[in-house]
Amino acid sequence: MKVVLNQDIKGLGKKLQVVEVSEGYARNFLLPKKLANIADNKSLNEAKTKKQAIAFKKDVELEEANKNKEKIEKIYIEFREKQGAGGKLFGSVTEKEIALRLKEKVGIDVNKKKISLKEPIKQLGNYVAEIKLYEGVIAKLKIVVVGV
Numbered sequence: 662m663k664v665v666l667n668q669d670i671k672g673l674g675k676k677l678q679v680v681e682v683s684e685g686y687a688r689n690f691l692l693p694k695k696l697a698n699i700a701d702n703k704s705l706n707e708a709k710t711k712k713q714a715i716a717f718k719k720d721v722e723l724e725e726a727n728k729n730k731e732k733i734e735k736i737y738i739e740f741r742e743k744q745g746a747g748g749k750l751f752g753s754v755t756e757k758e759i760a761l762r763l764k765e766k767v768g769i770d771v772n773k774k775k776i777s778l779k780e781p782i783k784q785l786g787n788y789v790a791e792i793k794l795y796e797g798v799i800a801k802l803k804i805v806v807v808g809v
Contacts, residue, residue: 662687663700665708677708726795737803738762744808754782
């Protein structure tokens with residue numbers, strides 16, 4: 662019996678995939694628990710429409726991420742911090758501060774967990790932060806830390 666899965670099922674398939682299962686498995690387990698629907702014309706068309714909607718949404722998000730990447734890589738963010746002896750900062754510049762400045766300067770809201778630094782920013786100088794905007798889209802943001 663062919664069914665359309667309503668969610669991912671380990672060992673069977675992904676959401677919206679059409680799979681062949683035994684009639685007993687479908688009638689006694691998948692259908693009562695609403696894990697799948699019988700693959701008739703209506704459910705096949707719904708699955709096809711949902712797949713197209715998901716693909717369209719991913720394309721739009723990818724395009725938006727690429728636009729944001731171009732914006733981010735054209736700019737730099739400057740931090741003016743107090744420093745002690747040898748150019749060492751009192752405290753450090755964190756991912757949270759970088760995300761706030763990025764939102765102020767460009768208007769792009771980025772989760773601080775998506776920002777990665779190779780090393781903590783604890784001294785004056787130039788740094789590069791990698792920002793994961795989307796799956797496979799990583800922007801490099803230039804950061805300049807100067808003393809007050």
